[in-house]
Amino acid sequence: MLDLAQLRSFVMVAQTGSFTLSAERLNLGQSTVSQHLQRLERSLGRRLLDRDTHAVRLTSDGEALLPNARQLLALERQTVARFDAQAPRGPFRLGISEDLVSGQLPGLLEDFIADHPSVDLQLSVALSKTLADMQDRGELDLVMAKRRIGEQRGDAILREPLVWLASDPDAILTKPTLPLIVFPPPSLTRVLLMEALERSGVSWRIVCSCQSLSGLTAAARAGMGVLVQPRSLAPSGLREIAPPSLPALEDVEFVLVTARSADHATVSAFSRKVRERFGKGFALNARP
Template sequence: MLDLSQLRSFVAVEQMGSFTLAAERLGLGQSTVSQHIQRLEAALGRRLLARDTHKVMLTGDGEALLSHARAMLSIEGQVQSLFKSHSLRGSLRLGVSEDFVTSQLPAVLEDFVRSHPSVDLELTVALSGVLYEMQDNGEIDLVLAKRRLGDARGKLVYREPLVWLARDPERVLASGPLPLIAFPPPSVTRVIALEALGRNGVPWRIVCTCGSLSGLTAAARAGMGVLVQPRSMAPSGLKEIPAGKLPVLEDVEFVLVPRKGADQALVSALSEDILQKVRGLRSA
């Protein structure tokens, strides 16, 4: 029978890409996590992880094990929850900004769902401004979204630089008025980009508007124009336009904003998971 502690260490290493960060997340010593992986590999007779100087990656056998490991840990969480009178129960309405969903949300939610199987999540994906409006109307309990520098709402998760992106920066910059690909209002990145261009007298025109990041990314990959995104969330296939070619963009901050009157136990549990997971991913 496979040891659940060993599987837990295996999944944590895969999530964090590091034995050190996995140990911190689990509250274990790094040597303990290493022993768990060694014993798991010995029990299965297969090498599960490939290590180099930069990160830890799954081997083919590790990839084959991962979904089964997650399923076993999920069942463990459900059983523990069933017999814990103090386990969290109920529903929580979570709003997440469009760009965060495609990059980091799966990793953020995985541990929470496993640890709290009796909590039902209702997920809303939209622009940050739309999410704040919905929360003001009582429709969302917790928002994970962007705010501008100087905005005091919410608890800071991390700060991120915005960058200009294009498939072919030289061609786009030589095309006359700068062709922009942008979210519709109310969009934080749109406002920041237009303000920066206006302050510096750069002529522009919006060539594509879409409320979906996948749509904007497709337009940018097709070479239609320039897209503004947080640097760590830059879609593949696009290049960052070199410094000095376009105005410097203001940073944005990702924050957690709870709704007054929401279930504080549920909000606090998910907020803590998000803070711990996102900061761990960014330090990896």
């Protein structure tokens, strides 16, 4: 019979790629997590992980077990939630910054809804300032977005550097006027990159503006110009242009902002999921 505690350790190690991080997030000792994995491998008679001094990777048997392990753990959580009178339920109005719609977000939402099937998710995707305005009007319970360093709104979960990106940096840097691919106002990223260019005296022009990150990414991959994104959200197919080729950019912080009227149980449950996925040192676009 499979042990759920052992499966939880297995899934967390698969997600983080680290026994140390897994132990921290499960609030267990690292030796306990290691014992869970060893016992699980013995009970199944299969090696589930390849371990070396640099990384932990799933074997083919580990890859085969992972979706079933997640389903079993989700079923356990759903069963507990169904009989918990205090479990989150009802509408949950969530706002997500356009920067965050790729990467870990699908898995985050999948885990949250699997754990809390009585929650009715109402998702809004927009620029951070737009989401803040929506929340101020009482339209959102929780916003997951970014802010400028030094601002106080929200509870910071991760600090990230902004970087310049292009499909062919050498070709871009030879142009007499820097071609920019940007979000429209009121984008914070747009504000910060414009300030950096003004301080450095770099000549620029906007060649593409789009509300959608997927649209901006397509333009950058087509070689139209430079795109600015948090480093851990850099789309594939683009290369970073480091200073002094282009001016240094400020860091940004990703934050959770809770409305006063929001249901505490629902917001707390989602916030815990976010911190599990986006803990310190954990890349936003990493795949489990």
